[in-house]
Amino acid sequence: MALSLSVPVTTRSLPKEVETNPKKARAWVESLPLTKTHESTRALTENIEALNHAKMAADERAALVDVYRPVAAVLLDELEAEYAYSSLPLPPKQLEAFDLARQLLIQCSYTYKMLVLEKTGKMIVFNAKKNLPGPMYWAMFYLRELMMQSYKTYYPVPPGVWQEFHLIYQYAEEQSFLAEVGDAETSSTMRDLYTDAIMVSLADPYRLMYKEVDRVLEILSQNRGLMEMRTSSEGLNPQRLFVVALDSDGAPKVLVQGNRPPAGQILRLVDPTKLVEKLQQRIRNQSGPGGATAAKSRATHDLTDLIHRLIRLWGDPPKRQFRRNPADSAVALCSGIKAISYFTDLASKEDPEADAQAIREGRTIPLLKIPQDPMSQMIGVEEWHVLNQSANGLRMHRESGGNVSITVGEAVGVRFMGGRSWNVGVIRWLTLLEGNALEFGVELIAPAAISITIEPTIGSTAGKPVPALMLFPLMPEAESDTLLTSPDTFADLREFELNASDDLLHVRATTLIERTSRFDMFQFQPS
Secondary structure: OOOOOOOOOOOEOOOOOOOOOOOHHHHHHHOOOOOOHHHHHHHHHHHHHHHEEOOOOOOHHHHHHHHHHHHHHHHHHHHHHHHHHOOOOOOOHHHHHHHHHHHHHHHOOOHHHHHHHHHHOOOOOHHHHHOOOHHHHHHHHHHHHHHHHHHHHHHOOOOOOOHHHHHHHHHHHOOOOOOOOOOOOOOOEEHHHHHHHHHOOOHHHOOOOHHHHHHHHHHHHOOOOOOOOOOOOOOOOOHHHEEEEOOOOOOOEEOOOOOOOOOOOEEEEOOOHHHHHHHHHHHHHHHHOOOOOOOOOOOOHHHHHHHHHHHHHHHOOOOOOOOOOOOOOEEEEEEOOOHHOOOOOOOOHHHHHHHHHHOOOOOOOOOOOOOOOHHOOOOOOOEEEEEEOOOOOEEEEEEOOOOOOOOOOEEEEEEOOOOOOOOOEEEEEEEEEEHEEEEEEEEEOOOOEEEEEEEOHHHHHOOOEEEEEEEEOOOOOOOOOEEEEEEOOOOOEEEEEEEEEEOOOEEEEEEEEOOOOOOOOEEEEEO
């Protein structure tokens, strides 16, 4: 098969300041100050871009980028520490780090794709098994890193990345290169890179929380060789299969009745059965003789719960629990416990009679009340558009801009048109659209809340009172015994003093319901 990969046109002369001697190139790249991450990344990217546009042998160009690769890896790690899992829209510094990392990844991928095209474009490829796997591996590596960067920031994968990833994989499969080690340091192969990308895409990455993409990659690295690519579903459970088109620009899809097949003619089935069974055995081993596990939450931020979710996603892809009804309305939105606490307290001070009097006097009262005072705008509150609504959640949309930043696993306050209280929800998925518009899905966990402060009362754990929320139950008959607090507040039987409008209550934490990087939600009882 012929490969078609996007690469720059080599029409320029190489600038004199760009070293072509590998020894001098190493000295130059190692002289870049790693403490000045942005400046050094920009210099390295410009250097590789100059090489990619210069008229020179592809293997000579790749040899120089091989020299740069260790320093590039350090810079990419430093940049990722700035932008990954940040709230959206990305603040200016994080956005600059994201853009710098993306450009470096793109330029590195160009270098190796150019070498692959040069070698595969020849009528006869001498020593193909020796000369091709290396550049093909690194081309796939940087394409995979572009995908992971997107998932960690809830951005869409750049157009063409999946398509080129599939094409290189297909060529390597035809040439029996997939098992060739591409990186001696990690002993990973092109098959490993492909498995990583496929399985992360099937882990519902736009629902993953803080550092969970990294954890999924770690789980995959610990369980190599268990995901299989098949050409037939004979004898297999179709509920545990996914289909991918190698001639498309898309990730795999669930293979279930009613789903549209992916666009493309060269189809493969992704079979994670052995991987799922290995993870199930790991959970059983952790559970002990009784078989019960400690994971009670659907999103508790720990490794055991993540494995439970991966087993469900890869082993029995979930169906929608509630029907979604199209909507065309707006809500007020704020983000974070402090903001919800502030606006809940502000709403409790509103005078319903004042609105009634205004209506009697013929004055217009806005259905959606969004505070416009400087303090409220500084804390962050704004209008979001509701695209659809289900029994327990909303799909929301906002064009670029705004003063409320969000991320998966964050608590948000939602005030509906005509409503007087702030509903409390949790962001379950998030994606950035074209033009920097945002969409996210929120699960509603409480119809209202009481703004309180909470303070640990035992010995050295005591501290200053901090804002928290006492949640109203979704079901009227349930007891209001749930708190939403800052992360890492909960500890089993830990005692607290709650202050709600100067009413003091001494309580003891009992059951952790959910923990993310943004909050703890747990039940309590009087102590």
